[in-house]
Amino acid sequence: MTFNRxxxxxxxxxxxKETPTWAAMSDRWYQLDQPGYSLPQAFTLLKEDLGALPDxxxxxxxxxxxxxxxDFARSGANSPSKFVHTLPNIRAVSLLQAMEWSGPLLCVQNxxxxxxxxxxxxELELETKPELKRIWVISFNxxxxxxxxxxVARA
Amino acid sequence: xxxxxxxxxxPVSIIGTGCSTAxxxxxxxFVSALHSGLDALVPVSTETWKVAPKPGFExxxxxxxxxxxxxxxxxxxxxLLQVFKEASSGLPSGSLQRDRIGVVLASTxxxxxxxxxxxxxxxxxxxxxxxxxxxxxxxxxxxxVQAAGLIPARKVCVSNACASSLAALYVARTWLHxxxxxxxxxxxxxxxxxxxxxxxxxxRVLSPDRTRPFSGVRTGFHLGDAAACVVLSxxxxxxxxxxxxxxxxxxxxxxxxxxxxDSLLRAARSLESLNLNPPELVIAHGTSTQANDVTEDxxxxxxxxxxxxxxxxxxxxxxVGHTLGAAGLLDVIAAVEVLKTQKxxxxxxxxxxxxxxxxxxxxxxxxQKFALNPESAFQRATTINRIMVTSLGFxxxxxxxxxGLA
Numbered sequence: 001m002t003f004n005r006x007x008x009x010x011x012x013x014x015x016x017k018e019t020p021t022w023a024a025m026s027d028r029w030y031q032l033d034q035p036g037y038s039l040p041q042a043f044t045l046l047k048e049d050l051g052a053l054p055d056x057x058x059x060x061x062x063x064x065x066x067x068x069x070x071d072f073a074r075s076g077a078n079s080p081s082k083f084v085h086t087l088p089n090i091r092a093v094s095l096l097q098a099m100e101w102s103g104p105l106l107c108v109q110n111x112x113x114x115x116x117x118x119x120x121x122x123e124l125e126l127e128t129k130p131e132l133k134r135i136w137v138i139s140f141n142x143x144x145x146x147x148x149x150x151x152v153a154r155a
Numbered sequence: 156x157x158x159x160x161x162x163x164x165x166p167v168s169i170i171g172t173g174c175s176t177a178x179x180x181x182x183x184x185f186v187s188a189l190h191s192g193l194d195a196l197v198p199v200s201t202e203t204w205k206v207a208p209k210p211g212f213e214x215x216x217x218x219x220x221x222x223x224x225x226x227x228x229x230x231x232x233x234x235l236l237q238v239f240k241e242a243s244s245g246l247p248s249g250s251l252q253r254d255r256i257g258v259v260l261a262s263t264x265x266x267x268x269x270x271x272x273x274x275x276x277x278x279x280x281x282x283x284x285x286x287x288x289x290x291x292x293x294x295x296x297x298x299x300v301q302a303a304g305l306i307p308a309r310k311v312c313v314s315n316a317c318a319s320s321l322a323a324l325y326v327a328r329t330w331l332h333x334x335x336x337x338x339x340x341x342x343x344x345x346x347x348x349x350x351x352x353x354x355x356x357x358x359r360v361l362s363p364d365r366t367r368p369f370s371g372v373r374t375g376f377h378l379g380d381a382a383a384c385v386v387l388s389x390x391x392x393x394x395x396x397x398x399x400x401x402x403x404x405x406x407x408x409x410x411x412x413x414x415x416x417d418s419l420l421r422a423a424r425s426l427e428s429l430n431l432n433p434p435e436l437v438i439a440h441g442t443s444t445q446a447n448d449v450t451e452d453x454x455x456x457x458x459x460x461x462x463x464x465x466x467x468x469x470x471x472x473x474x475v476g477h478t479l480g481a482a483g484l485l486d487v488i489a490a491v492e493v494l495k496t497q498k499x500x501x502x503x504x505x506x507x508x509x510x511x512x513x514x515x516x517x518x519x520x521x522x523q524k525f526a527l528n529p530e531s532a533f534q535r536a537t538t539i540n541r542i543m544v545t546s547l548g549f550x551x552x553x554x555x556x557x558x559g560l561a
Contacts, residue, residue, distance in 0.1 A: 064265075072350075073350065077349070077350070084549070086350075088290070090409055092551075102417070104402045106315065107315050108326075109290040110296075110312060111288075124335070128333045
């Protein structure tokens with residue numbers, strides 16, 4: 001079985017300088033950490049090109065939530081709004097709200113090959129589950145402040 | 156959901172289990188505590204904490220006894236190897252070295268505790284690389300593979316919050332059905348230390364009392380150390396199968412499920428043949444928070460609305476604590492033992508089930524509505540063929556699994 005992969009990316013400046021268009025769909029968007037803000041912002045910017053919504057989402061989170069974890073620790077470990085984001089899958093909440101989407105979601109890690117591993121998992125999902133048509137592999141690169149969406153579908 | 160025509164349709168067998176919790180270093184110890192009501196909750200020493208607990212916060216947890224916690228990476232590495240040895244002890248000699256294997260590790264925080272408090276963003280060891288350059292799970296997986304002498308065809312870590320274990324089982328099943336591997340070693344672990352204790356205390360979900368799932372006076376939970384291992388196979392068959400595992404997510408809120416529980420309901424409803432062959436027992440996530448337990452009761456009510464004989468519901472978190480990424484795998488191990496022995500265990504700490512709940516909960520006090528004594532007619536007259544396990548995770552990631560007799 002062969003697959004198509006298409007990657008779309010967007011650099012998202014952070015912190016936000018204005019209220020995002022998806023703010024009303026999110027709980028306290030102003031308390032989101034960088035990935036939590038960047039994912040829905042990138043989705044909004046790339047929405048037209050992304051096309052149909054996926055049947056399954058894979059989050060590929062290099063470094064997991066390390067920067068956010070450190071932020072919680074350094075701030076005295078007393079902020080519930082910071083602790084809430086200290087898991088690498090939490091960044092999907094605001095994204096799913098902006099997408100108005102629910103469905104199967106996997107957050108995988110395999111640094112330094114996290115993104116590649118996630119794409120391989122996406123292909124295996126398509127290979128074994130004919131009801132899945134397209135999968136998004138979503139990755140946040142903290143160094144580049146960049147979000148990438150890799151659309152994986154059967155060729 | 157059907158399988159592609161190229162997928163191998165043999166059942167997925169659970170061929171080995173191993174675990175280490177506050178109540179025991181083996182599956183036998185874990186199960187014995189579930190049936191005896193052992194109280195393993197202990198105070199946590201905060202002497203070595205980099206950030207002292209706030210006044211009034213006196214942490215308690217279900218913890219491994221007498222362990223060196225100066226390196227959580229080393230501690231978890233030892234525990235993962237230990238539980239793997241227990242799980243693989245009954246397997247045909249050399250099968251995991253000879254056949255194609257996959258390894259999946261489920262965890263929420265891995266060894267984050269070791270480096271997150273470092274003041275410097277650079278190296279903590281002088282090696283020139285930052286501990287923040289790599290996720291806190293993959294090194295655990297790499298350490299384990301090396302220590303166990305395995306050469307996996309596939310390996311990955313899964314971090315779906317408290318639904319990580321069942322999500323890992325979902326991934327393992329995909330690998331087996333795609334015939335990429337003959338066996339999968341599914342590992343799960345989390346260690347409870349200052350980072351998560353501070354965090355959950357700030358979220359106000361830690362109980363000042365006991366973990367009392369589905370109780371009318373529930374006040375939250377306690378956290379627990381755990382490492383667990385389940386070995387799955389299509390090549391070697393056993394008497395217990397992992398019938399299915401499904402995942403779902405919703406963007407409702409970061410720390411609580413939707414009131415309707417739609418996401419968990421979707422995951423559970425998609426379990427293969429759930430309606431045709433409903434489970435006799437459910438091992439619920441049962442964290443003992445107001446939100447979680449209400450949601451699960453609603454989900455079970457909707458799920459089994461048309462089921463003539465409703466399943467009975469129990470849980471393990473009163474016994475070993477909320478073990479985060481390891482929670483689901485421990486529940487699956489408990490399910491395997493219940494299937495093998497045909498003995499279910501009650502929720503020992505819950506005396507009165509919430510009067511608004513609609514389902515049957517296995518508790519000690521038989522005077523309670525829908526409460527059943529483990530020695531009652533349920534125990535004697537019901538053959539437990541299938542058990543459903545549910546998990547709800549922060550970030551709206553939920554999962555359900557079905558374990559059953561062959």
